[in-house]
Amino acid sequence: MLIETGGHHDLTLTDPAYYQIRVQGKLAPRWMAWFEGLTVTAVADETILSGTVADQSALHSLLAKIRDLGLPLISVNRI
Amino acid sequence: MQTKLYIPLPKPTLTPRPHLVKQLNAGLSRRVIVISAPAGFGKTTLLAEFGTHIMADAVPAARRSPQLCWLSLDEFDNDPVRFWIHFIAALQKKGPELGSDALAMLQASPQVPPTEAMLTSLINDIAGEPDAFALVLDDYHLITAQTIHDALEFLILHLPPPPTGLTLIVASRTDPPLPLSRWRVQEELLELRAVDLAFSAAETAVYLNSTTGLTLSNPEVAALTARTEGWIAGLQMAALSIQKRSPETVPDFIRSFTGSHYYILDYLTEEVLQRQPPHIQTFLLYTSILKRLSAPLCDALLKDEGGGMKDEIHPSSLILHNLEQANLFIVPLDDERCWYRYHHLFADLLRTRLTATWPERVPILHQRASAWYETADSTEEAIAHAFKTEDYERIARLVEKYAWNMLHQSKYNTLFAWIEALPTAVVQTRPWLCVYQSWTHHWAGLREEGEACLRTAEEWLARASSANAEEMADRQLIAGYIATVRAHYALTHEEIPRVLEQAQKALRLLPPDDYFTRSTAGVALGGAYWGVGDSVQAEQTYAECASNALLGGYPYRASSALCYQGMQQVKQARLRQAQETFEEALALATGLEGSYFPNAGYPLAKLGELACEWDDLAMARQYVDQGVALCTQLGHVDLMAEALVALARVQLAQQEFGGAADTIQQADRLAQSSKVDPWIYCWMDDCRLRLWLATGRRDEVVYWIETCGLSLDDPFSYHYDLHHINLARALVAVGRLDEALGLLGRLLVAAETAVWHHEAIKILKLQALTYQAKGDDGEALAALGRALALAEPGGYVRSFVDEREPMAELLREHPSSYASKLLAAWGVNNAALIEPLSQRELEVLQLLADGLSNKAIAQTLIIAASTVKKHLKNIYQKLNVHSRTEAIARARELGLF
Numbered sequence: 001m002l003i004e005t006g007g008h009h010d011l012t013l014t015d016p017a018y019y020q021i022r023v024q025g026k027l028a029p030r031w032m033a034w035f036e037g038l039t040v041t042a043v044a045d046e047t048i049l050s051g052t053v054a055d056q057s058a059l060h061s062l063l064a065k066i067r068d069l070g071l072p073l074i075s076v077n078r079i
Numbered sequence: 080m081q082t083k084l085y086i087p088l089p090k091p092t093l094t095p096r097p098h099l100v101k102q103l104n105a106g107l108s109r110r111v112i113v114i115s116a117p118a119g120f121g122k123t124t125l126l127a128e129f130g131t132h133i134m135a136d137a138v139p140a141a142r143r144s145p146q147l148c149w150l151s152l153d154e155f156d157n158d159p160v161r162f163w164i165h166f167i168a169a170l171q172k173k174g175p176e177l178g179s180d181a182l183a184m185l186q187a188s189p190q191v192p193p194t195e196a197m198l199t200s201l202i203n204d205i206a207g208e209p210d211a212f213a214l215v216l217d218d219y220h221l222i223t224a225q226t227i228h229d230a231l232e233f234l235i236l237h238l239p240p241p242p243t244g245l246t247l248i249v250a251s252r253t254d255p256p257l258p259l260s261r262w263r264v265q266e267e268l269l270e271l272r273a274v275d276l277a278f279s280a281a282e283t284a285v286y287l288n289s290t291t292g293l294t295l296s297n298p299e300v301a302a303l304t305a306r307t308e309g310w311i312a313g314l315q316m317a318a319l320s321i322q323k324r325s326p327e328t329v330p331d332f333i334r335s336f337t338g339s340h341y342y343i344l345d346y347l348t349e350e351v352l353q354r355q356p357p358h359i360q361t362f363l364l365y366t367s368i369l370k371r372l373s374a375p376l377c378d379a380l381l382k383d384e385g386g387g388m389k390d391e392i393h394p395s396s397l398i399l400h401n402l403e404q405a406n407l408f409i410v411p412l413d414d415e416r417c418w419y420r421y422h423h424l425f426a427d428l429l430r431t432r433l434t435a436t437w438p439e440r441v442p443i444l445h446q447r448a449s450a451w452y453e454t455a456d457s458t459e460e461a462i463a464h465a466f467k468t469e470d471y472e473r474i475a476r477l478v479e480k481y482a483w484n485m486l487h488q489s490k491y492n493t494l495f496a497w498i499e500a501l502p503t504a505v506v507q508t509r510p511w512l513c514v515y516q517s518w519t520h521h522w523a524g525l526r527e528e529g530e531a532c533l534r535t536a537e538e539w540l541a542r543a544s545s546a547n548a549e550e551m552a553d554r555q556l557i558a559g560y561i562a563t564v565r566a567h568y569a570l571t572h573e574e575i576p577r578v579l580e581q582a583q584k585a586l587r588l589l590p591p592d593d594y595f596t597r598s599t600a601g602v603a604l605g606g607a608y609w610g611v612g613d614s615v616q617a618e619q620t621y622a623e624c625a626s627n628a629l630l631g632g633y634p635y636r637a638s639s640a641l642c643y644q645g646m647q648q649v650k651q652a653r654l655r656q657a658q659e660t661f662e663e664a665l666a667l668a669t670g671l672e673g674s675y676f677p678n679a680g681y682p683l684a685k686l687g688e689l690a691c692e693w694d695d696l697a698m699a700r701q702y703v704d705q706g707v708a709l710c711t712q713l714g715h716v717d718l719m720a721e722a723l724v725a726l727a728r729v730q731l732a733q734q735e736f737g738g739a740a741d742t743i744q745q746a747d748r749l750a751q752s753s754k755v756d757p758w759i760y761c762w763m764d765d766c767r768l769r770l771w772l773a774t775g776r777r778d779e780v781v782y783w784i785e786t787c788g789l790s791l792d793d794p795f796s797y798h799y800d801l802h803h804i805n806l807a808r809a810l811v812a813v814g815r816l817d818e819a820l821g822l823l824g825r826l827l828v829a830a831e832t833a834v835w836h837h838e839a840i841k842i843l844k845l846q847a848l849t850y851q852a853k854g855d856d857g858e859a860l861a862a863l864g865r866a867l868a869l870a871e872p873g874g875y876v877r878s879f880v881d882e883r884e885p886m887a888e889l890l891r892e893h894p895s896s897y898a899s900k901l902l903a904a905w906g907v908n909n910a911a912l913i914e915p916l917s918q919r920e921l922e923v924l925q926l927l928a929d930g931l932s933n934k935a936i937a938q939t940l941i942i943a944a945s946t947v948k949k950h951l952k953n954i955y956q957k958l959n960v961h962s963r964t965e966a967i968a969r970a971r972e973l974g975l976f
Contacts, residue, residue, distance in 0.1 A: 025342035030435030034427075045340035067252055068427055070117040070310065071342065 011078070013056045018079045021049040021062070024072040035062060046074065082371060082412035084169050086149040086215075087127040092406060094278075094286045099125055099271065100132045106269030107133075107211055107246050110235055111262060114250040116273035118424040119312025119344075122250045123410075125276065126215050133213065148172045148214040151412075153370060155459045157224040158493040160185055163197065166214075170205070170245075173212050177204050180670040184635075184677075186488070194230050196677035196712040198237075200670075206239045211246070218423075219251040224492075228256050277309030291318040294326075299333050306337040312424050316347035319406070323354050348428045351407075358393050363407075364436065367429030368444050368467075370460070371412060372419045374399055379451040380444055442468045453477065458484065462497060471505045479511045486515075487595065495519045510536035514560045526568055533561050552590075559588030563596055566603035573757070573798060578607035594631030598624045598640065605643055612797035612833030618647035626941045629667075634943075635678055638667040642681050652836035654689055654873035659919050661685045666946040680709030684722040691729045694876040694904055699729045717756045720749045724759065727766040732877055736774050743767055758800035765805055769881070772812055784809050791822055795829045801838050804845070811849050819849050836869045840878060843869070848885055856892070863889050871897045876904050916957060923950040928967045 011017055026042040036058070038051035053059045059076075066073055103125075106112040114122045130147045150169040156162045164185055167178035181201040222228070231247075235257070238244050249255050262268035278286060283304045287293050295303075307313035317336065321329055332350075339346055352360055365380050366372055377395035399419055402409045408425035412418040421429070434441060449464035458481040465474045478497045485494040498506060498516050506512045513536035520529030540554055562585035569577040582604035589597050601624030608617035621644035628637035645660035661682045668679035675683070687702030703726045710722040723746035730739035743766050750759060764787065771779040789806045796802060803826055810819035823846050830838040843866035850859035870878065879886050879901050887905055890898045916924065919940075926936045933951070937944040955961060958969045 026340045026345075027342050028345060031345075031431055033434040033438065034431045047342070068118055068423070069342070069344070070119050070312065070424065 016052050016054050017059075018052050019050065019059060020075075020077045020079050021066070022074040022076075023047050023049070023066055024074060027071075035065065038062070047071075050079075080165065080168060082418045083151045083153070083165060084149055084172060085151075085412050085414075086130045086147060087123060087410055087412075089124070089128045089131060090406070092290050093124065093128060094282055094290050096125060096128060096282070099275070100129050102269065102271065102275075103129045103248075104133065106248075107213060109246060109262075109269050110238060110240070110244075110267040111257070112213075112246060112248040112269045112271070113255060113257075113259065114248065114271045114276075115252070115254050116271070116276050117252055118427075119310055119422075120273055120276040121311040122276065123217055124311075125271075126217065126248065126250060146173050146212045148212065149217065150215065151217045152219060152221050154221050155463070155493070157222060157227065158490050159194065159224060159226050159230070160488065160490050161493070162222070162224075162227050163194075163201075163230075167201065169214055174208060176671075177208065180204070180672075180674055180676065183670060194226070195233065196709075198230060198234055199712060200674070200676075202234060202237045205245050208244070211244065213246040213248055215248045215250060217250045219249045219255050220253045222255075225256075232257050276311075278304075278307075278311055278314060279309065280304050283307075283309065283314060286314060287318060291322065293318060293321055295321075295329075295333075299330070302333060302337040307343060310343070312422070313343040313347070315406075315408075316344055316351060320347050320350040320354075344424065344428055348425075348432070352432070359398065359402075362393075362395070362398050363402075363429050364433040365440075365444055367421065367426050367433055368441065368464075369448060370420065372399065372409075372421070373417055376448065376451050380447050382447070442470075446470065446473075449473075449477075459493065466500065471502055475501055475505050475509050475512060479509060482511065482515050491519075507535050508539070510539045510557050513539075514557060514564065517561075517564050521564060521567055521571075524571075526572070529564065529568060533564060536561055555588050556590070556593070559585050559593075559600075560596060562588060563600040563603070566600060566607075570603045570606050573610070575607050575610040575798065578603050579611070582607060594627040595633065598627040598631065598633065598636055601627060602636075602640065602643075605640070605647075609643075609647070610798035612829065612835065614647045614650045614834045618644055618651070621647060629941050634667040635676075638664045638678055639681065641667070642685055645682075645685060649685075649689075650833075650835045650837045652840060652869055652873045652875070654692065654875070655917055656919075658686065658689050659917060661689070662949065663942055663946050666943045666949065669945065675705070675709060677709045677713035680706045680711075680713055680722055681718050682706075683709065684718075684725040688725045688728060691725075691732055692873075692875055692877045694732075694880065696729065696733055700733065703729050716749055716753050717759065720746045720755045720759045721762075723749070724762045724766060727770075731766065731769055731773065732881065734773070736770060739766065739770050743770065757796075757798045761800040761802040761805065764802070765808075768805055768808055768812070777813065780809050780812050784813065791818060795826065797829075797833060797835075801826060801829060801835070804838060804841055807842070807845055811845055811852070814852075816849050816853055820846065823849065840866050840870050840875065844878065844882065844886075847889055848882060851885060851889055859889060860893055863893055867893070867895065867897055876901060880904055916954065920950050920954050920957075923947060924954055924966065924970050927951075927963055928970065 021038075024046060026045060027040050027047040028042075029040050031040045032038065035049050036053075038049045038053075041048045041050070049062070053062060063073070063076070103112065114126070116122055126149075130149070133147050148169045149172075150165055152162075152165075156165060164182065167182045167185075170177045171179075178201045181197045181204070184197045184200065235247060238247075249257075259268060259270075263270070280301075284300050287295055287300055287303065303314065303317055307317065320336070321332060324332060336346060336350075352363065355363070362377070362381065366377050369376065369380070374394065374396035377399065381395065399409070400416070403411060403416075403419070408422040409419050410422060412420060420426075445464045445467040449461050449468065452461035452464060462474065462477050462481065465477055468474075474497075478494070478501070482494055485491075494515065498512055498519075501512070506516065513532040517529040517532035517536075520526070520532065536557060540557060543550075543554065562581045566578050566581035566585060569575075569581060582600045585600035586597060586604065589600065591597075601620055605617050605620040605624060608614075608620055621640050625637045625640035625644060628634070628640055641660050641664035645657040645664065648654075648657035648660060664682035665675075665679055665686065668676045668682060670676060683702050684706030687699045687706055690696075690699035690702055703722065706722040707719070707726050710718040713719075723742050727739045727742040727746065730736075730742060743763060746759070746763055749755065750763065764783075768780060768783065771777070771783075784806065787806065787809075789803055791806075793803065803822060807819050807822045807826060810816075810822065823842050827839060827842045827846070830836075830842055843862045847859045847862040847866065850856070850862060879890065887902060890902050922940060923936060926939060931939065933944055933947045937947045940947075951963075951966075954966055958966055960966045960969050
């Protein structure tokens with residue numbers, strides 16, 4: 001997967017894309033499996049989840065998992 | 080299912096929240112209460128507390144206390160049929176009869192349920208409840224099916240307004256996709272959100288020091304309050320971590336916890352887990368994959384290969400009991416303590432640890448859970464766990480095993496989602512799955528895709544080598560199914576010879592006790608006999624189809640098969656038998672308390688047409704009006720169009736020409752929007768022509784002849800109900816008499832070959848009128864005589880009266896008692912006929928004399944018990960008696976047997 005750094009092509013609902021999701025609170029690296037293999041990096045009092053998600057519905061189920069743990073969501077960025 | 084309806088008992092260690100309970104009680108004056116907050120904010124706990132305090136201080140003493148009903152949702156409830164069955168089961172805790180008709184519709188309908196009709200019935204039942212009550216839908220965020228959201232919105236919109244009715248309480252981690260802002264403005268909504276649910280500083284102090292019995296200093300309480308921000312799950316976990324510590328280590332723990340930036344639960348779960356003995360840790364991690372826990376199920380999961388020693392030392396029943404005592408996020412789901420679940424959030428935390436610690440054991444655990452559920456015959460659970468193992472062969476085997484039940488329970492969505500989720504390569508090696516998939520394609524109108532599935536199944540059958548008797552029987556069954564599906568594909572495409580071939584093949588191959596599929600194949604075969612003009616075979620086929628459907632317990636399907644059977648009897652001009660058949664169909668579409676299911680619309684419309692023919696127009700109108708309303712509710716296009724045609728016929732007889740024109744137009748719009756059954760096109764033209772002729776629109780008739788697409792030399796189509804009779808009528812009307820006579824002669828042969836006496840009467844009648852117009856009274860009377868002979872047994876009236884004065888003239892020249900009776904009907908609407916006992920009534924009477932109970936009579940004749948009652952009522956009336964013994968005595972006197 002080529003990670004684009006700018007000038008994104010238009011994203012469709014079915015495209016895979018690289019996302020970075022920031023949540024409040026530090027998570028241990030063992031949460032990687034829980035978040036479908038996304039890299040889990042704790043920085044200060046936040047956690048950054050990053051990686052390629054298969055499509056938009058995969059992204060939304062990740063967000064639902066964050067919701068289900070009661071983790072406050074700070075930002076969602078497509079990189 | 081009962082565990083889903085269980086209201087969790089408030090724990091003795093609960094921190095009471097009277098201000099929230101008070102708000103909830105006040106919210107009962109709204110239609111909806113939404114409790115929307117993330118996991119761990121105590122939604123369920125609050126509602127459990129509310130359950131014991133509902134309206135405690137607001138109910139006038141005179142009124143019965145309202146009740147709280149409860150439904151805990153899970154992801155399987157995204158199948159609408161399952162959702163509504165559970166929804167009604169939950170409401171029935173309030174009144175056992177509540178929604179029973181709606182439930183019958185859901186369970187009986189072989190098609191995807193007619194949701195609006197079902198909801199209307201349910202709403203009426205709810206509206207009948209005298210006092211206020213509430214239903215909790217817990218974990219509503221698990222519902223993602225838009226059809227369920229839409230249906231729920233419909234229900235809420237049509238509920239009777241509080242305070243008497245039902246208040247829905249929706250508890251969810253996300254705002255449900257319902258029109259909340261509109262309801263907010265209209266003050267029909269009470270909302271409790273995270274900010275309302277979070278523990279205040281005072282509540283936190285009460286919780287930590289009174290409820291959990293800790294002795295924390297004020298600064299310690301303040302530090303914990305700040306760190307958890309009133310998040311109850313966090314506080315609970317903190318309390319658990321503190322409870323088992325020696326007092327001197329508590330300050331250190333609180334300092335490091337409140338200073339840490341780790342996700343609270345992550346941090347605390349680690350703490351709590353590490354304080355448990357190893358076997359409890361294993362238990363918690365292993366069983367975290369379960370949605371619900373029971374001791375035997377947990378035992379099955381914990382069983383180590385090669386020995387059960389561990390179980391004996393630590394039986395799961397004891398562990399579960401201890402976990403509940405220790406307040407370890409475990410919630411009992413029944414009073415008997417058979418089923419429990421973890422708090423969802425806690426289960427998530429445990430599962431992360433399980434996946435991180437022993438990833439290789441996860442599929443094994445799911446496999447064990449699936450096997451246990453399979454033994455317990457819990458279909459959805461067994462398959463859901465199986466899907467986590469990626470053991471597709473096993474999943475496929477399970478899906479095959481349960482598919483039949485799923486189809487019978489109308490849980491199509493679930494079944495097809497399973498098949499879709501399997502890899503194509505796996506489906507293709509499983510002929511049964513291919514056959515089921517071909518049905519989906521049929522319903523979606525995808526013939527090519529469906530045929531491809533069937534071909535794959537056939538290739539498999541052809542490849543399969545020698546086999547034992549059981550495998551041979553299975554192969555024969557598959558071949559029977561393939562033929563059934565093909566027959567329906569062909570029927571949709573009007574390939575009549577192929578329908579005959581495939582449906583007959585199916586009935587040859589299918590075992591006699593496969594009532595469901597035999598009736599499925601029978602419907603197609605009946606249609607094919609209709610299409611080739613064999614009304615006797617068609618009648619018999621539909622009759623078999625109806626009795627198969629009844630034997631298999633599918634009253635919905637039996638009712639429609641009976642209607643088709645009755646239509647064949649009408650074709651044979653046996654109107655009295657047809658009436659009995661339609662009445663039986665109606666009885667099968669009638670609920671326990673006499674209310675009609677929406678599928679009653681069809682037999683009602685048919686009964687209306689008969690009453691119209693017998694010139695009982697008031698009764699006819701009542702029937703067809705109800706028929707149109709119910710068919711519209713059902714939303715079935717063919718049936719709606721047929722009911723509208725019936726209405727138009729009655730309107731024409733009542734000389735409401737404006738209304739008839741509107742009705743025909745409505746039917747026409749339906750027929751243009753989607754394909755309807757072929758005979759309906761013929762009937763609509765019949766109505767149109769009669770309307771134009773009655774209102775003097777000869778120009779319309781001329782134009783129709785030019786544009787209708789029918790010509791004198793066409794082959795006739797039985798499937799289109801000998802549409803050319805309409806052309807003959809139009810030709811007579813515009814004076815093209817010789818052409819009409821030629822056409823009518825050929826039509827008569829076609830009708831008589833098919834034993835279509837109903838059509839023969841029409842044709843002979845038109846012949847008589849044509850000869851009359853030509854001045855050939857001899858031929859005219861001969862044709863009329865034949866028509867009357869065919870019509871008299873069925874008591875036809877309207878068919879003759881509708882032809883107005885020319886027909887009256889002819890009848891006057893035909894001296895007979897029937898002709899006099901018909902002439903008497905000119906001007907009179909109600910022909911009171913004294914009826915002899917019908918064939919069916921005689922059969923019932925004979926069985927009565929043999930000493931059979933109503934139930935036994937119903938079983939012997941394969942009819943509904945309510946139909947037997949109706950027959951008895953008619954028999955009593957006709958014989959002028961009031962009891963069974965009197966009836967039998969009177970029948971003997973009359974020499975009836």
